[in-house]
Amino acid sequence: AAPVPRRLLRGPSARSAPGLCPRALQPSSPCRRRVEHARMHAKHRGHEAMHAEMVLILIATLVVAQLLLVQWKQRHPRSYNMVTLFQMWVVPLYFTIKLYWWRFLLIWVLFSAVTAFVTFRATRKPLVQTTPRLVYKWFLLIYKISYATGIVGYMAVMFTLFGLNLIFRIKPEDAMDFGISLLFYGLYYGVLERDFAEMCADYMASTIGFYSASGMPTKHLSDSVCAVCGQQIFVNVNEEGIIENTYRLSCNHVY
Missing domain, CATH: 1.20.890 (cAMP-dependent Protein Kinase, Chain A)
Known part of the structure; x- marks a missing residue:
């Protein structure tokens, strides 16, 4: 049989592209990769200026x-x-539902329910005498839990960076995820409870009468009356209380 001419093996695409390297038609050839690279640069020409403007x-x-x-x-x-x-308070709820973070959602619902009840009690007029103590105890509890959670998360991250997780045969990715999660919980709920506590304190101070937006309070304190709930103080500042201690603020108010 007569041999097939090489021009027929090249095909019509090679004849239609004069000056093109014949090996450029092969998928794995360096010539073809150079041609595709040049086409990509020609396609994205001028994008550097657009990226700089962005x-x-x-x-x-x-x-x-x-x-x-x-x-x-x-x-x-x-x-x-x-x-x-x-x-x-509300924006993380969207990502929680979208990404199926049910653990965070459960903690968020519990925190929101109790905080909403405490905030509701703090904004009532007239203010019940036991409400300031309830507000103080709840946000103090959240502060301690958030502080401890953040410390444990930070220690877990540092132990993972130093490789101490291998002593307990814990994978680095699992230990790092655990530490970062605890850090996030501690920071998020710590900042959230601080803002809620400030808001409740402003409402209660305005309701009790020891604070006014105009700068002139409607009540004044005696030394033996609590500045928060208005009840009698039985424990001095420097004494150790059985149930609760007594503290003096920088403004000399005692609670």
Whole structure:
């Protein structure tokens, strides 16, 4: 049989592209990779300037947003605190449901239910005498739990970085996930309870009468009356109490 001419083996695509390397048609040839690389550069030509503009716009937006937030906080601190507290409280709920983080959702529901009840009690008028003690005990408990959780999470992360998790035959990724999760829980609920505690304290101080937005309180304290609940103080500041201790603030108020 007569041999097949090489021009027929090349096919019509090679004849239609004059000056193209014949090996460029082979999928694994270096010539074909160089051609595809050149086409990619030609396709994305001019994108560097667009990316630089996007970065500049992002930086400018962050700077302007930060300035606006600072001005908002200085001029209207009450609305700023309320909006940021609401966002920090509600926004994680969306990601929790979307990503199926049921453990976080359960803790969030329990925390929200008890905190909502305590906040409701703190905003009632007239204020019940036992409400300040309830508010103080609840947020103090959350503070201690958040503090301990954050410390344990930080120690778990540091132990993982130093390789101490291998002593207990724990995988590094599992130990790191455990530590980061505890750090997140401690920081999130610690900041959240701090903002709720400040809001409840402002409401209670305004209701009791020891604080006024105009700067002129309607009540004054005697040395033997609690500055929070208005009840009689039986334990001095320097004495150890059986149930509760007595403290003196920097403003000389005793509670």
